Amino acid sequence: MRHVITLLVENEFGVLARIAGLFSGRGFNIESLCVAESLDPTVSTMTIVTRGDDQIIEQVLKQLNKLIPVIKVVDLIEKDYVEREMVLIKVSATPQTREEILRIVDIFRGKVIDVGAKTYTIEITGDEKKINAILTLLKPLGIKEMVRTGQVAMIRGSKVITESS
Amino acid sequence: MKKTGAQIVIECLKREGVETIFTYPGGAILPIVDELMDSPFQQIMVRHEQAAVHSADGYARASGKVGVVLVTSGPGATNTVTGIVTAFMDSIPLVILTGQVPTLLIGNDAFQEADIVGITRPCTKHNYLVKDVKDLARIIKEAFYIAKTGRPGPVLVDLPKDVLINSTDFKYPDKVFIRGYNPTYEGHPGQIQRAIKLILKSKRPILYVGGGIISSNASKELLHFAERLGIPVTMTLMGLGGFPGNHPLSLGMLGMHGTYWANMAVMESDLLIAIGARFDDRVTGKIEAFAPQAKIIHIDIDPTSISKNVRVDLPIVGDCKRILTKMLSLLEDEDLNSFKEGLNKWYHQIEKFKTGHNMKYEQKDKIKPQYVVEKIYELTKGEAIISTEVGQNQMWTAQYYIFHKPRTLLTSGGLGTMGYGFPAAIGAQVAFPNKLVIDIAGDGSFQMNSQEIATAVHYNLPVKVAILNNNYLGMVRQWQEFFYQKRYACVCLKGASPDFVKLAEAYGAVGLRATKPEEVVPILEKAFSINKPVIMDFEVDPDENVYPMVPAGEPLNQMRLV
Numbered sequence: 022m023r024h025v026i027t028l029l030v031e032n033e034f035g036v037l038a039r040i041a042g043l044f045s046g047r048g049f050n051i052e053s054l055c056v057a058e059s060l061d062p063t064v065s066t067m068t069i070v071t072r073g074d075d076q077i078i079e080q081v082l083k084q085l086n087k088l089i090p091v092i093k094v095v096d097l098i099e100k101d102y103v104e105r106e107m108v109l110i111k112v113s114a115t116p117q118t119r120e121e122i123l124r125i126v127d128i129f130r131g132k133v134i135d136v137g138a139k140t141y142t143i144e145i146t147g148d149e150k151k152i153n154a155i156l157t158l159l160k161p162l163g164i165k166e167m168v169r170t171g172q173v174a175m176i177r178g179s180k181v182i183t184e185s186s
Numbered sequence: 187m188k189k190t191g192a193q194i195v196i197e198c199l200k201r202e203g204v205e206t207i208f209t210y211p212g213g214a215i216l217p218i219v220d221e222l223m224d225s226p227f228q229q230i231m232v233r234h235e236q237a238a239v240h241s242a243d244g245y246a247r248a249s250g251k252v253g254v255v256l257v258t259s260g261p262g263a264t265n266t267v268t269g270i271v272t273a274f275m276d277s278i279p280l281v282i283l284t285g286q287v288p289t290l291l292i293g294n295d296a297f298q299e300a301d302i303v304g305i306t307r308p309c310t311k312h313n314y315l316v317k318d319v320k321d322l323a324r325i326i327k328e329a330f331y332i333a334k335t336g337r338p339g340p341v342l343v344d345l346p347k348d349v350l351i352n353s354t355d356f357k358y359p360d361k362v363f364i365r366g367y368n369p370t371y372e373g374h375p376g377q378i379q380r381a382i383k384l385i386l387k388s389k390r391p392i393l394y395v396g397g398g399i400i401s402s403n404a405s406k407e408l409l410h411f412a413e414r415l416g417i418p419v420t421m422t423l424m425g426l427g428g429f430p431g432n433h434p435l436s437l438g439m440l441g442m443h444g445t446y447w448a449n450m451a452v453m454e455s456d457l458l459i460a461i462g463a464r465f466d467d468r469v470t471g472k473i474e475a476f477a478p479q480a481k482i483i484h485i486d487i488d489p490t491s492i493s494k495n496v497r498v499d500l501p502i503v504g505d506c507k508r509i510l511t512k513m514l515s516l517l518e519d520e521d522l523n524s525f526k527e528g529l530n531k532w533y534h535q536i537e538k539f540k541t542g543h544n545m546k547y548e549q550k551d552k553i554k555p556q557y558v559v560e561k562i563y564e565l566t567k568g569e570a571i572i573s574t575e576v577g578q579n580q581m582w583t584a585q586y587y588i589f590h591k592p593r594t595l596l597t598s599g600g601l602g603t604m605g606y607g608f609p610a611a612i613g614a615q616v617a618f619p620n621k622l623v624i625d626i627a628g629d630g631s632f633q634m635n636s637q638e639i640a641t642a643v644h645y646n647l648p649v650k651v652a653i654l655n656n657n658y659l660g661m662v663r664q665w666q667e668f669f670y671q672k673r674y675a676c677v678c679l680k681g682a683s684p685d686f687v688k689l690a691e692a693y694g695a696v697g698l699r700a701t702k703p704e705e706v707v708p709i710l711e712k713a714f715s716i717n718k719p720v721i722m723d724f725e726v727d728p729d730e731n732v733y734p735m736v737p738a739g740e741p742l743n744q745m746r747l748v
Contacts, residue, residue, distance in 0.1 A: 031366065035315070039307060046308045076493065083490040089312045089332065092366045184365060 031090035053171030104174035113163030191350035192217035198326040212258020214285030217350035237609035239269020244610025249617040260298030275600025279338035311339030336369030373504035388457035397424030398462015404507035427589035447539035465495040475741035552727040559586040575631030577661035605634025642719035690721035
């Protein structure tokens with residue numbers, strides 16, 4: 022099962038290596054990982070998307086908690102949350118396909134951020150479903166390259182994830 | 187007052203109450219080594235950095251204090267890795283201080299540079315690279331705190347040479363504040379209540395206890411708990427000594443080479459109370475078939491140990507000692523008569539498992555290794571500190587030496603490090619200069635750190651080594667005999683080992699040899715009476731195997747008995 026895990030970690034060197042090493046050393050998989058400074062500059066927020074059965078996820082959460090620079094671990098699957106990912110897609114644009122690409126981008130509320138002689142570069146933001154949907158539509162038109170940021174996620178409503186929450 | 191980084195390290199170690207440092211010098215660590223000249227610490231200079239860590243580990247296991255290691259950068263640091271992993275797997279509190287090239291050179295492949303923080307990240311409880319002398323005191327304080335609190339473990343602090351030379355105002359922090367590190371000590375009260383209920387409902391309960399009993403100093407509480415309820419106790423290798431092995435409720439060790447009755451009792455029990463143990467594969471055998479009828483209560487300070495290998499019915503995270511104390515206080519007002527009467531059938535069943543299945547060997551003209559261990563036990567009355575190497579020597583020690591007290595067995599349980607026992611014995615002897623410390627060794631394992639005879643002689647540490655010399659890497663040979671059609675590749679040491687008596691003498695130690703059974707006791711008596719390091723070479727039956735044995739991956743009741 023797919024899990025989205027939010028971590029608060031000390032904003033110091035080596036923390037990412039500890040977390041990546043934990044996953045590789047224990048054979049857990051990382052589908053995506055996103056990390057940057059949080060509101061508090063001494064703390065970074067990390068979003069990890071992983072898959073595993075209940076026992077594996079229980080171990081993942083406990084092992085993450087055991088790392089000294091990890092301040093907080095929240096498995097969002099138990100919460101109501103929103104998630105977003107940004108993707109840059111370079112797609113072939115011929116006189117025959119330009120119109121259609123623009124229409125798809127428009128429907129998905131994406132943006133064309135660069136235009137080449139034979140390509141469009143598209144920026145699209147959404148959850149996993151939306152991203153997969155646009156990729157399915159663009160694929161037959163010829164995707165030349167794709168770069169994804171990985172998921173970021175947040176609990177809905179007024180609840181926040183803080184050190185003490 | 188301003189102090190250099192090196193002076194700060196010394197000052198911090200003093201404040202932490204450090205008495206002994208196991209060290210090997212080198213270029214990058216020289217600023218601290220120089221300060222050692224005027225320091226109050228006992229310095230034990232070993233002959234190989236791996237042994238420094240094993241010695242500090244033996245010191246820590248025997249005394250309960252944090253072991254401290256000081257080595258240089260590069261090879262000095264990388265040589266510590268096996269020792270660190272050994273301590274990590276067995277939850278032993280160590281602080282390892284490594285020299286490092288100056289900060290400006292880090293990453294440049296400088297002379298004697300190794301990324302030891304990167305190398306030891308997965309095998310330390312935590313590690314640090316100190317980049318600024320201003321952080322030094324805080325980091326050392328944290329290192330000791332992390333090493334000895336919660337589930338103990340090794341912490342490494344990497345010290346670039348310029349950080350040791352630079353100066354700053356010294357102030358030792360009074361308190362540690364690490365927001366991501368808050369070990370749980372008190373067990374959840376509701377869970378404890380539920381555990382008591384589950385116990386009082388059981389008919390065939392068994393306590394399965396591990397090294398956590400020893401690291402949390404909970405032996406007394408465990409004894410009271412087991413006696414109060416009359417529940418039989420089986421121990422893991424790491425748990426030996428945590429409960430008196432000669433107690434009527436002791437079933438001895440369980441697992442691959444455990445006693446027949448302990449393994450059968452686990453398989454037949456209806457409630458397994460695991461305390462400070464982690465369901466290692468050498469303990470459980472085939473995991474799906476482990477304790478099939480039992481509900482499982484698991485008490486452990488490390489939440490990751492719980493439900494890692496087996497599904498647990500009732501977990502309690504916390505310190506063994508505090509949880510046992512809490513349980514005992516809750517039991518105070520309970521009427522336990524009917525519960526205890528109900529156990530009589532269970533005792534009878536266990537007695538039946540014991541009948542005809544006692545540990546045995548047959549001594550004829552050759553010395554049996556078990557006989558040597560048994561005689562060591564009889565002569566020392568179980569009062570010695572025993573270390574072991576890894577393999578048959580380790581298992582025979584676990585089976586034939588009865589451990590009465592905690593912290594009297596030093597053995598590499600998790601990692602299974604050959605070459606651990608001798609330097610660990612040296613470390614224990616440093617902690618207890620007047621106690622008898624004996625390394626029960628194999629001829630293969632002993633050679634993995636035999637250079638440490640020099641350290642023992644240098645500091646006149648009267649450690650005794652009993653080599654059960656079968657001219658084989660015996661445990662590997664046993665597996666080849668059972669599982670590889672007796673194809674004995676790479677295990678025979680006959681004619682290829684040194685004369686251990688001469689080797690001892692070459693270093694200035696005493697060497698003794700026994701070739702016949704009747705020589706065993708006189709040789710042991712003589713060795714124990716000499717106040718110097720003694721290496722005893724017992725020429726034992728090369729074909730002897732360790733029984734019982736549960737082949738790897740089989741259920742615990744599938745034991746080979748002969």
